[in-house]
Amino acid sequence: MEPGYSIMWNSGSEAYQAAIRSLEVYARHDLTVVLEGDTGTGKELFVHAIHEKSGRSRGPLIPVNMAGIPSALFESQFFGHRKGSFTGAQENRTGFFGSANGGTLFLDEFNSMDPDLQPKLLRVLETRFYLPVGEVRPLYTDARIVLATNVPLQTLRETGRLREDLYFRLAGHRIRIPSLRERLMDLPLLVEELVRKTGRSLGKENVRVPETSLDAMMSYPWPGNVRELSERLLSAILHSSDGVLTVPLLFPDQQENPWLPFSVAKENFERDYFVGLLRKTGGDPVSARRLSGLSETTYRRKIRQCKRVFSLGGHKEKHEAP
Numbered sequence: 001m002e003p004g005y006s007i008m009w010n011s012g013s014e015a016y017q018a019a020i021r022s023l024e025v026y027a028r029h030d031l032t033v034v035l036e037g038d039t040g041t042g043k044e045l046f047v048h049a050i051h052e053k054s055g056r057s058r059g060p061l062i063p064v065n066m067a068g069i070p071s072a073l074f075e076s077q078f079f080g081h082r083k084g085s086f087t088g089a090q091e092n093r094t095g096f097f098g099s100a101n102g103g104t105l106f107l108d109e110f111n112s113m114d115p116d117l118q119p120k121l122l123r124v125l126e127t128r129f130y131l132p133v134g135e136v137r138p139l140y141t142d143a144r145i146v147l148a149t150n151v152p153l154q155t156l157r158e159t160g161r162l163r164e165d166l167y168f169r170l171a172g173h174r175i176r177i178p179s180l181r182e183r184l185m186d187l188p189l190l191v192e193e194l195v196r197k198t199g200r201s202l203g204k205e206n207v208r209v210p211e212t213s214l215d216a217m218m219s220y221p222w223p224g225n226v227r228e229l230s231e232r233l234l235s236a237i238l239h240s241s242d243g244v245l246t247v248p249l250l251f252p253d254q255q256e257n258p259w260l261p262f263s264v265a266k267e268n269f270e271r272d273y274f275v276g277l278l279r280k281t282g283g284d285p286v287s288a289r290r291l292s293g294l295s296e297t298t299y300r301r302k303i304r305q306c307k308r309v310f311s312l313g314g315h316k317e318k319h320e321a322p
Helices: 007-009 014-027 042-054 071-079 115-127 153-158 162-169 184-201 211-219 224-238 262-280 285-292 296-306
Strands: 035-036 061-063 104-108 144-151 175-178 307-313 315-319
Touching: 014 042, 014 175, 035 042, 035 285, 042 061, 042 144, 071 115, 115 162, 153 162, 153 307, 184 211, 184 224, 262 296, 285 296
Parallel strands: 035 144, 035 175, 061 104, 104 144
Antiparallel strands: 307 315
16 A cells, blocks of 8 residues: 555655655656665655656556566566577567566566676666567667665665666666655655545544554654555554554554654664764764764764763774763
């Protein structure tokens, strides 16, 4: 279950609005686009929006989960094959690139693609031609390619899971979709729309979310993002006898750890973030600040606010509030 398009365009989050602006731009051009975002952030919703707002909206939208394609079947699945080209090829097959002609080919979980197969994808992206198994002449594909990854391209490149030549081919046209915890200001609107749609589909029109439940949701870190929000609301609505979505119904697995006020939870998160940051950099404040992306003034203020002594490896680096 995904929230409708109205939430996308009515978002109050600047980060999410930046993603929407990029979506609007890329939808008008037949460029290969990469969607970066944590699992459950709604990348598939972005793909549908790109497709529907493009000149290809009347063509097919072919979704492919890259994690479900064995390496040995990559060429047959993507390029197709001719009858008799190998054992078991009992008929001609049109691959994904052929099936998506005139439309959009969505490659989900691109981060799972074997680096040894990446040159084959790169060749198609650069030339638009591919060779079906058993064919002697290349075929042209008019498919527009959209890829999605829950691991940033830069991280894939640094860890050797993405070839540099393919990285540079893809890196110029990325849309970063922020996680739900980065756009908590949208949560009340998301909850309202999801509750309305889910309640209607289940024949429960009078579902209500108390203020205490909304406060708990605002304090929760949402590791599963919008997908987790959707499923928790669905479960709570199903189990509610009076239509009131209480905290125990929304978080039955969290009752031993009641939610802190948002300000306290935020303070704890920042403290733990800087602990991890300084450990990662061995206590080097210059490297830590650069990794954080904060200005020097903001970085120093945040460190002072943490009000603690960090233990870093074999020595101690003190960052205490004055």
